[in-house]
Amino acid sequence: MPLTEAERQSFLAEPHVGALAVSRREPARGPLAVPVWYAYEAGGELWFTTGLDSAKARALARAGRFSLLVERVEPTVRYVSVEGPVVSTTPTTDGEREYMAARYLPPEAVRAFLDLAAREHGPQVTIRMRPEHWLSADLGGF
Numbered sequence: 001m002p003l004t005e006a007e008r009q010s011f012l013a014e015p016h017v018g019a020l021a022v023s024r025r026e027p028a029r030g031p032l033a034v035p036v037w038y039a040y041e042a043g044g045e046l047w048f049t050t051g052l053d054s055a056k057a058r059a060l061a062r063a064g065r066f067s068l069l070v071e072r073v074e075p076t077v078r079y080v081s082v083e084g085p086v087v088s089t090t091p092t093t094d095g096e097r098e099y100m101a102a103r104y105l106p107p108e109a110v111r112a113f114l115d116l117a118a119r120e121h122g123p124q125v126t127i128r129m130r131p132e133h134w135l136s137a138d139l140g141g142f
Contacts, residue, residue, distance in 0.1 A: 003136040009042035016070035076140025084132035092124035
Protein backbone atom coordinates (compact mmCIF):
# COMPACT_ATOMS: atom_id res chain seq x y z
CA MET A 1 0.00 0.00 0.00
CA PRO A 2 1.40 3.43 -0.93
CA LEU A 3 2.34 5.77 1.92
CA THR A 4 0.56 9.07 2.42
CA GLU A 5 2.54 12.22 1.67
CA ALA A 6 3.14 12.81 5.38
CA GLU A 7 4.24 9.19 5.93
CA ARG A 8 6.68 9.16 3.02
CA GLN A 9 8.22 12.50 3.99
CA SER A 10 8.56 11.39 7.62
CA PHE A 11 10.11 8.07 6.57
CA LEU A 12 12.59 9.77 4.21
CA ALA A 13 13.62 12.11 7.04
CA GLU A 14 14.72 9.13 9.18
CA PRO A 15 18.44 8.22 9.04
CA HIS A 16 18.36 5.28 6.63
CA VAL A 17 21.28 4.47 4.36
CA GLY A 18 20.16 5.48 0.88
CA ALA A 19 20.87 3.73 -2.40
CA LEU A 20 21.76 6.47 -4.89
CA ALA A 21 21.34 5.73 -8.60
CA VAL A 22 22.56 8.00 -11.40
CA SER A 23 23.07 7.45 -15.12
CA ARG A 24 26.68 6.99 -16.20
CA ARG A 25 25.88 7.91 -19.80
CA GLU A 26 28.50 5.41 -20.94
CA PRO A 27 27.71 2.81 -23.57
CA ALA A 28 26.95 -0.68 -22.26
CA ARG A 29 26.90 0.44 -18.60
CA GLY A 30 24.05 0.49 -16.15
CA PRO A 31 23.48 3.33 -13.74
CA LEU A 32 25.94 3.93 -10.94
CA ALA A 33 24.24 2.66 -7.75
CA VAL A 34 25.97 3.27 -4.41
CA PRO A 35 25.04 3.62 -0.73
CA VAL A 36 25.08 7.11 0.78
CA TRP A 37 24.38 8.86 4.04
CA TYR A 38 21.85 11.60 3.32
CA ALA A 39 19.72 14.21 5.10
CA TYR A 40 16.18 15.40 4.43
CA GLU A 41 13.57 17.50 6.22
CA ALA A 42 9.93 17.24 5.15
CA GLY A 43 9.19 19.60 2.29
CA GLY A 44 12.84 20.50 1.74
CA GLU A 45 15.77 19.39 -0.34
CA LEU A 46 17.56 16.07 0.09
CA TRP A 47 21.35 16.36 0.42
CA PHE A 48 24.47 14.27 0.80
CA THR A 49 28.21 14.78 0.59
CA THR A 50 30.75 13.10 -1.64
CA GLY A 51 34.29 13.53 -2.86
CA LEU A 52 34.86 16.45 -5.20
CA ASP A 53 36.21 14.14 -7.91
CA SER A 54 34.28 10.96 -7.02
CA ALA A 55 32.46 8.81 -9.57
CA LYS A 56 29.20 10.05 -8.00
CA ALA A 57 30.12 13.71 -8.40
CA ARG A 58 31.22 13.23 -12.01
CA ALA A 59 28.10 11.24 -12.97
CA LEU A 60 25.81 13.75 -11.23
CA ALA A 61 27.48 16.68 -13.00
CA ARG A 62 26.76 15.01 -16.34
CA ALA A 63 23.28 13.65 -15.61
CA GLY A 64 21.91 16.56 -13.58
CA ARG A 65 19.48 14.34 -11.66
CA PHE A 66 19.37 11.14 -9.61
CA SER A 67 17.19 8.75 -7.68
CA LEU A 68 17.53 7.70 -4.06
CA LEU A 69 15.88 4.65 -2.50
CA VAL A 70 15.60 4.11 1.26
CA GLU A 71 14.08 1.05 2.86
CA ARG A 72 13.61 -0.96 6.01
CA VAL A 73 12.62 -4.58 6.52
CA GLU A 74 11.50 -4.56 10.19
CA PRO A 75 8.77 -4.50 11.47
CA THR A 76 7.41 -4.38 7.89
CA VAL A 77 8.96 -3.86 4.50
CA ARG A 78 8.67 -0.14 3.77
CA TYR A 79 10.40 1.97 1.15
CA VAL A 80 10.48 5.45 -0.32
CA SER A 81 12.12 6.32 -3.61
CA VAL A 82 12.60 9.91 -4.78
CA GLU A 83 13.90 11.27 -8.05
CA GLY A 84 14.68 14.81 -9.03
CA PRO A 85 17.15 17.38 -10.29
CA VAL A 86 20.39 18.41 -8.68
CA VAL A 87 19.73 21.99 -7.53
CA SER A 88 23.17 22.80 -6.15
CA THR A 89 26.67 21.47 -5.70
CA THR A 90 28.74 23.42 -3.17
CA PRO A 91 31.86 22.84 -1.07
CA THR A 92 30.93 20.90 2.07
CA THR A 93 31.06 22.97 5.25
CA ASP A 94 32.36 21.78 8.61
CA GLY A 95 28.80 22.08 9.92
CA GLU A 96 27.45 19.77 7.21
CA ARG A 97 30.18 17.21 7.91
CA GLU A 98 29.43 17.28 11.63
CA TYR A 99 25.67 17.10 11.13
CA MET A 100 25.91 14.06 8.86
CA ALA A 101 28.37 12.21 11.13
CA ALA A 102 26.14 12.85 14.16
CA ARG A 103 23.07 11.69 12.20
CA TYR A 104 24.56 8.26 11.50
CA LEU A 105 27.13 7.54 14.20
CA PRO A 106 26.93 7.16 17.97
CA PRO A 107 28.15 10.32 19.76
CA GLU A 108 31.39 8.71 20.92
CA ALA A 109 32.38 7.91 17.31
CA VAL A 110 31.71 11.30 15.68
CA ARG A 111 35.02 13.03 16.48
CA ALA A 112 37.13 10.04 15.41
CA PHE A 113 35.20 9.79 12.13
CA LEU A 114 35.58 13.52 11.42
CA ASP A 115 39.32 13.32 12.10
CA LEU A 116 39.65 10.33 9.76
CA ALA A 117 37.57 12.05 7.07
CA ALA A 118 39.73 15.20 7.29
CA ARG A 119 42.88 13.12 6.78
CA GLU A 120 41.67 10.68 4.12
CA HIS A 121 38.56 11.79 2.22
CA GLY A 122 39.92 14.86 0.45
CA PRO A 123 37.81 17.80 -0.68
CA GLN A 124 34.06 17.18 -0.42
CA VAL A 125 31.00 18.67 -2.08
CA THR A 126 27.41 18.82 -0.86
CA ILE A 127 24.88 17.89 -3.52
CA ARG A 128 21.26 18.92 -3.09
CA MET A 129 18.24 17.51 -4.91
CA ARG A 130 14.65 18.70 -5.03
CA PRO A 131 12.39 15.62 -4.94
CA GLU A 132 9.97 15.69 -7.88
CA HIS A 133 8.81 12.09 -8.25
CA TRP A 134 7.99 9.73 -5.38
CA LEU A 135 7.31 5.99 -5.10
CA SER A 136 6.52 4.42 -1.75
CA ALA A 137 4.96 1.39 -0.13
CA ASP A 138 4.47 -0.35 3.17
CA LEU A 139 4.03 -4.05 2.52
CA GLY A 140 2.82 -4.85 6.05
CA GLY A 141 -0.68 -4.99 7.38
CA PHE A 142 -2.05 -7.85 5.30
